[in-house]
Every structure is written in structure tokens, then in C-alpha cells.
Amino acid sequence: MTHISRRTFFRQALSFCLAAAFPPFSPSLLPATTVSHLSLEEMIGAMVIGGFRGFKVSKTLPVAGEIRREDLGGVVLYDYDVPTHTPHRNIASPAQVTSLCKGLQSLRPAPLTIAIDEEGGRISRLKQKYGFPPTVSAQALGKRNDPSYTYRRALGIAKTLKSVGITLNFAPVVDLNINPDNPVIGRLQRSFSADPDVVIHQALAFIRAHHDLGIKCTLKHFPGHGSSTTDSHLGFVDITDTWSPIELKPFQAIIQAKKADAVMTAHVFNKRLDTRYPATLSKRIVTGILRDRMGYDGVIISDDMQMGAIRKYYGFEQAITLAIQAGIDILIIANNTIYDPTAIPRALAIIRGLVDRGTISLSRIEASYRRIMKLKAGQVPQKGHVKTS
Template structure:
């Protein structure tokens, strides 16, 4: 209850400040606003005061945590998740270090892509491809309900799902090969995705559509480097995003690191103002939170570097910068991201107003999330 009251108070102060030209945030307010725009991963099945992520939360005010079951950098099956009791304690401890409630996120799509596995004692659900092929839209609802109930029981409030990429390329190594798309028909994708989202929402868990503006036709893997879909992408890949947004069911949208010269001749989607602000915000009318795909993926980090990637993503319109801290592990990465964002503001490259805009979106979502939790 204390955190619910706190978030309402903070949001009220920020919004009233935004309405008055005579009130501008002091450094501490700016620090908090910047911190809330960062989501980071970390190592550990438990957290104590010496864990770098605790300092990220306490000192840099980071707003979100992403959890993994495997440590890619170490090629290890031990990362953040071992079982229900352990995970519930971990998320509770993480929340205890933060004055503003954290978004705690995980990729729990079903099928192959899951962080909470049956071996760990969690219920499993079918993949998107299996659900779509079944033709049973109610099965997608049940899958969303099972996942939502499972995540809620262990303190996870955000699912990086569903994937609404259209299955345009059967040889796609990151979508089709992993059974992550509901269908090659964008209308079927949207129907099954909406049912899945309804299931998550019934348990009070936020959803995230991915990967905008469509990763289904790619031949490459943006984890590994530059991925161009210019010749393979079709405009109807936008349909699931547009339909779900217009139906008011999209909590968040995750950008893809794909390059599409038909939408922007110079930049990949995550770093493109034409794609994020022009297409997703203005043309499609999305008013919720835009989160980047992992900023450590080579399609961004390998082409632009750390600070430049942050600068371009925020200028393009991203609200939350996601750093999985798993492909490469760096202690204190959340604080490093916050420090670079602060420096960009001090240098005048990013305005305080731009930071505040994202902060208000984040705080509204957190307020609504806590309000729903208090009623359940």
C-alpha cells in the first residue's frame, strides 16, 4: 500500500510540474526520471546489498528488471530462475530495494521460448505456432491465463509477449524456426494475440507486442548483426500491431533492430524516428510505452556503440531502454546506461522535456498496474 500511495504522489507532482512553466524538476527528480527509462538484467538467484543490481536500483533508480533462466555469456543454465519459491523471494527482494515499484519482466511466450520451465516446476504452454495451427482461439486465451497466473504468483508483472510477427519466411532463424509466430495470416495473428493478451490481463500481467514493425520475414538474426528486411517485408506485417492498438489492448510495443529502407533509408527501426514517432506514434496512434529490444544485440551495439545507441533510441522515441546484460555481462550496466543518458541531457543532445514525456508514460502504466493489483 505504501508504494501505491507513493507512485500516485510522484505522478501527481510530475504532472502538475509539467503543466506549469514556473516549475522545473531539480537534479534529484531528473535522476529518477532518467532511471525509470532503464531496464536491466543481472546475475544471481538471490540479491543482497553487494549485488551490483541493488546499487542500480538504489542509486540509479532504474525502473525495470528483466529475468533469464540461462546465462548466455557463461553458457550456463544458472541465472535468475530455479523454482517457484526461489523466484517469488527474488522478485520480492528486488521490489524491496526500490521506492517506485519495478517492472519485472520475462520472455514467457510458450513452447520453446520460455524462462519458467516445467523442469523448474512451472506449468508449460504451447508455442504460438501450435496455438495458431490448432485454430482454437480459446486455447490462446487459456495459455495467456496460465502464463499470467504463473507470473503473478512469483511477482513478475510484465510478459514480453505475444510475438505478433507474421510468419513470412519459413526459414527465419529467430521467428519461424522457434515457432514464435501464430500464422502467416496477419488477421489470424491479431486474433490469437488478442486472446493471449486477454489471458494475461485477466491475471493483472502486462503484455508487450513484438517485434515492431515486423520481424517475420527476416533471413538473419539481429542478435548477431545487421539484419535487412527491405526486400522481404510486406506492409501487411503492420496489421496485427495496428489492430491490437486500435482495439485498446496494447500495453507496450517492443521495437525490432531490423533495417527496412522502405521505412527509413538510414537507421534500423529501434533508432528510427520515422518508424517509432512517425509510424507507431502518429500514424498508428499508439500512446503506450515503447521498449527497445535488447540494446546489447549486435545490430545496434556493433553498429553504433553504447552511448550513441542510447542517444538515437531516445531521440527516436523509445521510452524504456532494455539491456539484457546476458549476451555480454557487465556489473553495474544499469547505472552505466543511466550515467550516459544523464550526460546526453547535460550536453543538450536530449531535452529534459523528452525525458519527462517517457517518464509520465511509465508512471501512468505503473499506477494503473498497482491500482489493478490493489483491487485483486
């Protein structure tokens, strides 16, 4: 019997899961969205979602100027300010959040993306103590494994988001619960299951509920964070020896079902996928696997670029450059691992400088802008040709 090395076996398994029998994916042209009349600043602004401190729109609100000038295309809301360890952030009550969202939208004529992590259970920004309805964790839904029940619970989340004016949910988590002791996934009950088929059916029910009310969803964390043993918020996370190709299956299935509005990348390192960079900064993973081999032509969003796994190992400009070159469409500058009021304007200026110097092409910015506008217009990407068996 011929001996097959672990590395060879891994590569063969990965190729099988990615349906290597299919011909290489060749993206069709994006819709003929006219971008010639837009300023470069508007297109760059669409590529950043920023976090801020403030319960209402005022002259002193840190992001108001960028939004008003259409230099910032989106914001993300939090209920807890991590740097100060206080609840003085963005969320106090349903009426307050509604007023905040209306105020933010009033700052500019073009629709603003207002995002939130509302997974349910422990990862809920709109908590009962602020007057919002209770939610159920993904783990509890997965254990019950009743898509109709999951749909009803997710519909409750979507109704809440719609009622206050939030347009994009950074959910569902489609990571497999491979390591139940995972400090950032398993322990927090964020995964539906270790079984990819359970995850797929639960996630599709969750997404359908949101789509029925016009709320967009984000699959996370590509290419899979469920096997990790450490937290990428804090520092370097290596999943080389724990990750397996089966973790791609939920992403593949949901893309093929044409239900993937957006995909969020993980700041995890896997030397079998890229010997140099973590997923968010890896062209091999973001473009090579997610775009080219899995056929995904929708919006790809980074996890927070200020998290320890990026910030502690890469300079701010270097990380932004690598992420865009990798294929990221939207960068999250959450300002909630550290708080830096200059981070958002610096990120916008960095991207402008990259284009001016020719490091990033104008066509690359235009491609991201078109994808983002499709997402805002409610057009779910129609590609996806990878087998999920």
C-alpha cells in the same frame, strides 16, 4: 497501362495500410502527472530495464544499488546465461523466483517493473525443469486457432507470472510467420501464423488472459521481424526485400482495440522505411509510423541494446542517443548477449549527460516517464485510429 515502379507501389501500399486517408495524428496532452518533485535520476531510471546475474537479493547483487537509489526502474529475468553458456542466471525454482522478486521489490518504495520473455513453447524462461507448468508455443496455438483455448493457455502463463511477482511479459509476438525458416521467429515457433487475422485474434486472447490477472503485455517486434532471414541477436538484419506493409496489421488492430500496453521495436533495417537506421534507432519508424501515423501513445520499448545488430555497428552512447531521439521510452540493457556489469550505470550516466548537454530535452524525459507511470498504474493507452483492413 501505366507502369508503376516497385518503390512507388511499395509506398502506396504502405500508405494504404497506415490509413493515409485519416488526418495526421495529433497527440493529446498526457495526464497531468506531477513530475516537478522528482529527481532527474528517478525519471531516467524508469527508462532502463536491466539484466543481471543472481538468484537472490544480496549486498553483492549487481543491480541492488541502482534499484535502492531508484536509479533503475526495472529488471528482466533469464534462466540461461548466454555469455557463460550455463543456467547460472536468475531462475531455479518457483519459490526461489518468488523470493527474488519480493527481495527486489523491497529495495525501493516505488514499484519495480519485473519483466520476462514468457511467450510459451521454446521461448519460456520459467521451464518445467525448474518446477513451472508446461506451456504451448504460439505456432501451436495459431494452428489450432481457437481463441478460447489460447485464452486458457495464456491464463496459465499469467497465473505463473502473478504467483512469482513478475509484472510485465515481453509477449506476445505479433510478427507474421512469413518466413518459416526464419532463425529467430519461424524456426522457434514464436509466431501464431502468417495470416494477420489469425495473429490478431490469438494475440488479443493472449493479452486478455494477462490483463484479467493484472499482468501487462508487450507486442513485438515492430515493424515486423517475421520475414527476416538472419538473427538480430548476432548482427545486421536487412528486411528491405522481404518485409511488406501487411506486417503492420496486427500492431494496428491491437492498438485500435486499446490493448497495446507496450510495443517492442526490432533491430531490423528496411531502407524503404529509413535509408539510414534500423527500426529501434529510427525516428521515421518509431515516431513517424508508430506514434504519428498509427496513433500509438503508449510505452515503446527497445529490444536489447546489446544485441549484435546494434552493438556491432553503433557505439553505446550513440545507440542510446539515437534510440531516445527516435522515440524509445524504455531501453533494455539485458546483459545476456554480452555481460558488462558497468553497462547499466553507464547507460544511466549517458542519459543524464545527454540532458545536461541539451542533446535530449528534459520534456522528452518527462514524456517517457509519464507513459511509463501510466503503464505501471495499469492504464492501457486509449489512442489508436488506424484502419486495420
